[in-house]
Amino acid sequence: MEGVFQLISKLPDHIAKELSVPVISAPMFLVSSPELVIESCKSGIIGSFPSLNARTEAILEEWMERIQFELSEAKEKEPNRKVAPWAVNLIVHKSNKRYEKDLEIVKKYEPPIVITSLGNPSAVIEIVHSYGGLVFSDVSTILHARKAAETGVDGLILVCSGAGGHAGTINSFAFAGAVREFWDGITILAGCISSGRDVLASEVLGMDLAYMGTRFISAKESFASDEYKEMLIESVLDDLIYTDAFTGVNANYLKNSIIKAGIDLEKLKSKEKVDLSSLDQSDSKAWKDIWSAGQGVHQIQAVQSVKEMVAELQDEYDRAKEKLFVPSS
C-alpha cells in the first residue's frame, strides 16, 4: 500500500486551524469552571461549560466576559498560538427556568459555539446563526438525532454508552453507522474517549471532534473536589453503577460516592425502595454528593493541569497517527 493516510474534517477552517487535537472538553454540571474553559482553549481544544454552573445570570455574564477577554488577549500576545473557540451548554427544556435569560446573555456575548441539550434548539439556532456561530446538539437516540438534524443544527454530538453523566445506551460503532445514513454535517463522538489514540479512532469512525468529559474531571482547573478527583483515580470499571435512582434519568456514578452518602448500594441494585430523602433531587444536591464518571474512568491516573493533559493527548494522538502513516516509496 502506498500514499499518505488523510483524515477529512467538516469543521470550518477558522476552527480547525486553532486545534492542536480535535477535542472538546465537554460541559459538566458543577465540574466545568471558567479556568477549565480558558485553559482548554489556550491549549488548542474547544472548552465548554453548562450555563447553569454560573449560579446567577450576573455570574454567567462575568464568566463570559472573562473568557472572551482572556482568549482574545492570549491571541493578541501570541498571534501564532492556537487558541480554540469556546462553547456554552444550554439546557433547552422547560425545566430550565433560566433558559430565556441565558439565551439573552448568549445574544450579548456571542459564544462561537452553543451546545444544546434536550428540547428543540430552533430558537437558539436563529440567534447563534445571526452572529455567525455554530450550534451543536447532544443526542443519545436515533429519534433525537433525526429531530435535531431537521432543525438545522450544525453539529450532532452522539452521546454513546459508557459516557459520564446521562449516558445513552447505544454503542459508538452502531450510533456512528446509523447517523451516517441521514446526516452529513459535523459529527462529534462522546463516551469513554480518554486518550489521544481514542481521539484518532473516533476520526477513523468519521467523527470531526471527540467530546471528553470524564478525563477532564481530574483537571487541576476543574471545580471537582479533591476527594472526587482521588476517587476517580482510584476507581476502575467495576466501580461504576448505571442507575436512574437519583435524577429519574439513567446516568453512570461512582459506587463509592453513593456508599459515602450513606445509601445502601445493594438496595439500589435490587431496585428495592431506597431512602433518598437525604438528597434533594430537585436541585444540584444529587450531583454534589453523588459523583458521576463514565467508563473511561479506568484510564484516569493522575490530577494534571489542562495544559499537561492536552500535551499528553497530542503526543498519544501523533504516535497513533504515525502507525497509520504509509510513506510513498
Ligand SMILES: Cc1cc2nc3c(=O)[nH]c(=O)nc-3n(C[C@H](O)[C@H](O)[C@H](O)COP(=O)(O)O)c2cc1C
Ligand atoms: C460530572 C458530569 C456532569 C455532566 N454534566 C453535563 C451537563 O451539565 N450538560 C451536558 O450536556 N452534559 C453533561 N455531562 C456529559 C458530558 O458533557 C459528556 O457528554 C460526557 O462526559 C462524555 O462522556 P465521557 O465522560 O465518557 O467522556 C456530564 C458528565 C459528567 C461526568
